[in-house]
Amino acid sequence: MSALRKVYTVSPGRPFLQALATAILDGHFVGGAQFKPDAIGLSQYTLLLPTRRATRTLGAAFLDASGGRAMLLPKIRAISEGQEDLGLLMRGAGLGGAAELEMAPAIGSIERQLLLTQLVMKWSAALRAQDDSDMDVGARPGAETPAQAAALAKELAQLMDVVETEGVSLAGLKDLVPEEFASHWSATIEFLKIVVDIWPVVLKGEGKLSAVERRNLLLKAEAERLRTLPPSGPVIVAGVSGSIPATVDVLKAVAALPNGTIVLPGFDRSLTAQSLKLIREAHPEHPQFGLAKLIEALGVVPGEIEELPGDVPDAALGARRSLMSEAMRPASETERWHDFVAHSDAAAMAAGVSNLALIEAPTAQDEAEVVALILREAIETPGQTAALVSPDRNLARRVTARLETMGLQVDDSAGRPLAKTPPGAFLNLVIDAWAEDFEPRALMALLKHPLLRLGLPVAVVRRAARALEVAAFRTLYLGRGLDGITLALDQAKTEVGEKRRRQRAVVRLWEPDWAAAHDVVTRLRVAYQPLLALARDTEASLVVWADAHAAAGDALARTGEIVAGAEPGQVAEISKLWHEEAGEDARQFFDDVQAASAMAPQLA
Incomplete structure (x- = not known):
């Protein structure tokens, strides 16, 4: 160890990035307050953080810690420890220096999914050709449909990510199972040959790397760059837990630098070396397991890790941390609880848990409601x-949805799947309505979605949808498709005229309401034409279906607004489906499918 500490930690209860920014501005990493970086000197620092989200948040933390004064920020890069950041490595992560420019690109997730789906379909076809048994179709091994093949391909992709992340080989799979089970295991081994034998050849033929493999190579290149071309300014790795083995090389390289520092997230300094050894060897479920392995790999003695200087949480929070640490102590060391109880301050412990509460909710919805109300109360304080x-x-999604009904937008650090965003949900409803042949439930769910416009004002399309529901669906409905809805509307109007239907809602429909309902059906028919035309095409590929899906969604979401400065009477081709970040992601999804058109399987 040099005169300056190499490894620090920020205890739970302290805002990590805020504490990091304050410590840097106070000069703690370069010798003390007399070496505080000025507005320009801060740019000499290099910071490596685990995720892109952390890099964005740290910029705001520096602004807050400096009191808003102007400054040049450090070089802040993400080493992509999170799975959600693999896309960063496909576009360039800023790691590895020149090595990144010479590295093959990463294969896209959609492209990989389609390639694996084709491989699973071919493997399944070959398996069925060899199987002459009378086994039921549903019980046969392999995939019977493209949808089943896609599901198996997704599982294979997840397996490959785990294997490549851990840096292990699948070469010894066949020797894992005892001989008496070999006949059952052989089918699994044959399936996994897609990953072990076939996929590497396919990937090499495409001239690409997997995203995880590229990440590992970039991290190794970055570690080598730090060793051979060390930066002149301070280098700090902060918030990296070592969950990806390849990051350990980077941390070792930084620790070896004379101006390198590591800041660990939430390391429990009360754990002894023996406790950490037990956790590493027998307790992978322990929250300190990853950090215990990391400090062993770095060769750091637990006693050398100090709390990052700065504001320390109050005594009550410290007591709570101690209690939580003891509660999760390895089972073989629980005899230490007697000593902990004997030497603990009962009043401090009571203060530490004074504002903790246990809520037992009867249902998942009640649980989300309680959490949302607690968060709302905090926001209002x-x-x-x-x-x-x-x-x-x-x-988390239920709480987010409940808060949105209260008019509160929350920042979900885990992000939101495309299918759970308004554009994604809308696109799902679009294809569901077509797949269900426009049955009432599916169609009304689509018509009530905020993005559906059909070129009409919001009030008009909502009123027309209500008229359609009241007239056609609030009675016995046996129709199919859009033609069935049209016939149901005509029959409903006839029955009302002949006074055979007397429900108050349908009797109160005015002539413009009937016309609006028919107009909506007509507009639906036009918007769905790309998908309706494919219903008779048994040779269409996935890309063709995806294009038709996007075109139908686009047409359904068009607003019909007049473009500012356009010619009189010109209707804007505006669709709010592709607006904002979620809409851009939806558009990117279809673009990725189009780009991978050569790999798209037939859906017949």
């Missing part, structure tokens, strides 16, 4: 902040 930390993505 001046100076108070709040966060929901949960591994349950469904809970």
Whole structure:
């Protein structure tokens, strides 16, 4: 160890990036307050953070810690420790220097999915050709449909990501299972040959790397660059937990630099070396497992890790941390609890848990409602902040949706799947309505979506949708397709005229309401023409279907607004489906499918 500490940690309860920014501005990483970086000197720092989100947030943290004064920010780069950041490595991560320019590009996720789907379909066809048994279709191994093949391909992709992330080989798979189970295991081995034998050849033929492999190579190149061409200014790796083995090389290279520092997230300094050894060897479920492995790989003694200088949380929060640490102590060391109880300050412990609460909700919806109300109360309290930390993505989405009904927009650090965004949900409803032959439930869900416009004002399309529902669907409906809806509307109007239908809602429909309902059906027919035309095409590929899907969604979402400065009477070809970040992601999804057209399987 040099005169300056090489490894620090920021304890739970302190805002990590805010503490990091404050420590840098206070000169803690270069010798103390007399070496505080000025507005220009800060640009000499290099910071490596785990994710792109962290890099964006750190910029705001510097602004806040400096009191808003102008300054040149450090070089801040993400080493993409999170799975969601693999896309960064496909476009260039700024790691590895010149090595990145010489590296093959990463294969896109859609392209990989389509290639693997084709391989699964070919493997399944070959398997069925060899199988002359009378086994039921549903019980046969392999994929019977493109949808099943796509599901298997997704599982294979996830397996490959895990294997490549851990840097292990699948070469010894066949020897994992005892001989008496070999006949059952052989079918799995044959399937996994897609990953072990076939996929590397296919990837090489495409001249590309997997995103995970490219990330690993970039991290190794960055570690080598730091060793051979060390930066002149301070280098700080912060927030990296070592969950990806390849990041350990980067941390070792930084620790070897005379001006290198590592800041660990939430390392428990109360754990002894023996406790950490037990956690590494027998407790992968422990929250300190990853950090325990990391400090061993770095050769760091736990006692050498100090708290990052700065504001320290109050005693009550420290007592809570101690209690949580003891509660998760390895089972073989729980005899230490007696000593902990004997030497703990009961009043401090009581203060540490004074504002903790246990809520037992009867249903998942009630649970989300309670959490949303707690967060809302925090937002309405001046100076108070709040966060929901949960591994349950469904809970997070329910809470987010509930807060949005209250008019509150929240920042979900895990992001939101495209299918859960308004454009993604709308596109799902578009294809669902067509696949269900415009049955009432599917069609009304589409007509009530905020993005559906059909070239009409919002009030007009909503009123027309209500008229359609009241007239055609609030009675016995046996029709199919858009033609069936048209016939149902005509029959409903006849029955009302002959006074055979007396429901108050349908009797109160005016002539413009009937006309609007028919107009909506006509506009639906026009908008869905790309998909309706494909219903009779048994040779269409996935790309053709995707193009038709996007075209139908685009037509359904057109607003019919007049473009500013356009010729009188000209109707704008504006579709709000592709607006904002979620809409751009939806557009990118279809562009990626189009770009991978050569790999798209037939859907017949």
